[in-house]
Amino acid sequence: MVLYQNNDALMCKIFATILQDEEQDWFHTLPPLSIHSFDDLSLVFSKEYSSYRSIKKKSNHLFNVKKNPKGSLCDYVKRFKVENVMIVECDNLIPSAAFQKGLPANLLLFRELIMKDDLTLANSFALAEKHLLWDEARRVDKVLE
Known part of the structure; x- marks a missing residue:
């Protein structure tokens, strides 16, 4: 031009x-x-x-993302992924810690996450997906009974 x-x-x-x-x-x-x-x-x-223009968010923003007590784990994982994408230049430790902190302490997934050392965000999501599959299998079993 x-x-x-x-x-x-x-x-x-x-x-x-x-x-x-x-x-x-x-x-x-x-x-x-x-x-x-x-x-x-x-x-x-x-x-x-x-x-x-999109507002650049800092990694500490992820600590504000919490699982809704009435919401599903699947909804929380989706919301967290969306918010995580908006973070620019963030090391892996902060999102992983924020993901864990956003879960209620009485959730089995939370207890499993705190027992792991050096857990990456990808591993946290994989563990969450495993829990989602378990929940789905339990629901199907209840329907079949």
């Missing part, structure tokens, strides 16, 4: 071609003749999408 920086109309057209999905839909909702220069387009676009 640097080659065409003196041609506002061409810059606007090129800009429109690089937009995708929601941004492309947004561009087509602009009223006709509402943009007079590339600077106008840049300003309107920045105002529209600057509020959609």
Whole structure:
């Protein structure tokens, strides 16, 4: 686009071609003749999408994710995974500790996790999946009885 920086109309057209999905839909909702220069387009676009920037979360945020007493283990694991993805530059020890801390102490999974040394988050999730399978098998057995 640097080659065409003196041609506002061409810059606007090129800009429109690089937009995708929601941004492309947004561009087509602009009223006709509402943009007079590339600077106008840049300003309107920045105002529209600057509020959609994702906020970088620090690893200590994971300690706020707790298992809902009435919620399932599966829901907790899913929520924790979603929150963990939003953390930037985090070593493995903090998410693993936060995952364990978010579980109620009376849960069998919690007791198993505290007995393990140097447990990675992946291993914690694998153990949780095993518990989910056990719970599902127990439910199926009860239904069959």
